[in-house]
Amino acid sequence: QVQLVESGGGVVQPxxxxxxxxAASGFTFSRYAMHWVRQAPGKGLEWVATLSYDGTNKYxxxxxxxRFTISRDNSKNTVSLQMNSLTPEDTAVYYCAKDxxxxxxxxxxxxxxxxxxxxxx
Amino acid sequence: QSVLTQxxxxxxxxxxxxxxxxxxxxxxxGSNFVYWYQQLPGTAPKLLIYRNNQRPSGVPDRFSGSKSGxxxxxxxxxxxxxxxxxxYCAAWDDSLSGWVFGGGTKLTVL
Numbered sequence: 001q002v003q004l005v006e007s008g009g010g011v012v013q014p015x016x017x018x019x020x021x022x023a024a025s026g027f028t029f030s031r032y033a034m035h036w037v038r039q040a041p042g043k044g045l046e047w048v049a050t051l052s053y054d055g056t057n058k059y060x061x062x063x064x065x066x067r068f069t070i071s072r073d074n075s076k077n078t079v080s081l082q083m084n085s086l087t088p089e090d091t092a093v094y095y096c097a098k099d100x101x102x103x104x105x106x107x108x109x110x111x112x113x114x115x116x117x118x119x120x121x
Numbered sequence: 122q123s124v125l126t127q128x129x130x131x132x133x134x135x136x137x138x139x140x141x142x143x144x145x146x147x148x149x150x151g152s153n154f155v156y157w158y159q160q161l162p163g164t165a166p167k168l169l170i171y172r173n174n175q176r177p178s179g180v181p182d183r184f185s186g187s188k189s190g191x192x193x194x195x196x197x198x199x200x201x202x203x204x205x206x207x208x209y210c211a212a213w214d215d216s217l218s219g220w221v222f223g224g225g226t227k228l229t230v231l
């Protein structure tokens with residue numbers, strides 16, 4: 001069965017960086033695009049970034065372009081999100097998610113359990 | 122302000138049928154598939170409907186989706202207490218080159 005396990009969350013000071021990771025299993029990782037989606041406390045879902053199966057196509061929400069970077073290692077079945085210059089508004093649960101297809105426009109079919117990032121001094 | 126518009130709340134009594142709407146534009150719902158996700162309290166979202174009206178295996182046929190033009194709907198028939206959750210619609214947006222979500226609808230079973 002598909003499993004997505006996020007790690008790397010925690011408390012970080014404003015202006016600092018954090019790197020989230022997601023370990024995937026139960027499917028052929030290199031054949032699917034992957035996403036990061038976040039949810040601020042008490043708020044709705046917000047798409048963050050998408051990465052195609054081979055890492056060549058990357059999509060970001062405009063508000064995070066230049067600060068966040070999505071990457072993947074198909075040899076280790078992991079996808080990561082590097083987050084820089086964090087602000088309190090980045091406080092959220094970050095979900096790793098799998099797409100139906102290789103490019104990332106097919107839609108999310110599986111979600112991880114999420115990892116909480118708290119940006120606070 | 123979400124790109125896709127959903128009512129913030131909906132409610133019904135056990136056994137009733139409720140519908141949740143999702144309104145978008147020509148660049149998202151009007152030209153791409155719509156997806157629906159259910160988020161039970163304290164848990165991760167779960168895929169409920171894909172490609173407008175398809176149910177993944179394991180999702181009861183009480184749940185159904187439809188799309189017309191730039192709007193979509195999720196219908197839940199035979200409402201049960203365990204359906205109490207937040208529901209989100211999503212679609213790819215060609216203009217933004219990214220995914221957009223609705224703001225979510227909190228369903229209460231009275």
